[in-house]
Amino acid sequence: MKKLFRSFGYAFKGIAYTTKTQLNFRIHLGVTAVAVLLGIWLQISVSEWQWIAVCIALVLVTEIFNTMIETLVDLVSPGYNEKAGHIKDMSAGAVVIAALFALITGIIIFLPRLLLLIR
Numbered sequence: 001m002k003k004l005f006r007s008f009g010y011a012f013k014g015i016a017y018t019t020k021t022q023l024n025f026r027i028h029l030g031v032t033a034v035a036v037l038l039g040i041w042l043q044i045s046v047s048e049w050q051w052i053a054v055c056i057a058l059v060l061v062t063e064i065f066n067t068m069i070e071t072l073v074d075l076v077s078p079g080y081n082e083k084a085g086h087i088k089d090m091s092a093g094a095v096v097i098a099a100l101f102a103l104i105t106g107i108i109i110f111l112p113r114l115l116l117l118i119r
């Protein structure tokens, strides 16, 4: 049990490190807070909450993996290396795909309700 708690401690240390060092991760957390508040305010359905939860997890997880890959690349290849550059670009591409998926899902769920409110 003690070992389990220690593992969680390390995991939270990793999340805290990403939050402290990555502006993009802090922006994603801010957007997450806005999406959750909008969901509560607009009283979205259970299945819509599930889509929002998938988006939040997908974006945060890919951003952590991106940070991890960047850090690893800098560690193993501190100098200029074309492949190192490609690896970082692919990793950043994964975050963009996740963020676009989240943006489109957010528009599908929130926009019709917001338009109804301003009419």
Ligand SMILES: Nc1ncnc2c1ncn2[C@@H]1O[C@H](COP(=O)(O)OP(=O)(O)OP(=O)(O)O)[C@@H](O)[C@H]1O
Pocket (backbone or CB within 6 Å): 022, 070, 077, 078, 079, 080, 081, 082, 084, 085, 086, 088, 089, 092
């Ligand atoms: N070692 C390297 N060799 C070749 N190109 C690199 C190398 N490191 C970075 N690059 C290129 O520069 C880009 C930016 O790299 P950088 O490490 O600054 O990442 P970043 O996306 O700005 O991340 P962050 O700002 O979160 O640290 C990479 O996507 C890649 O195209």
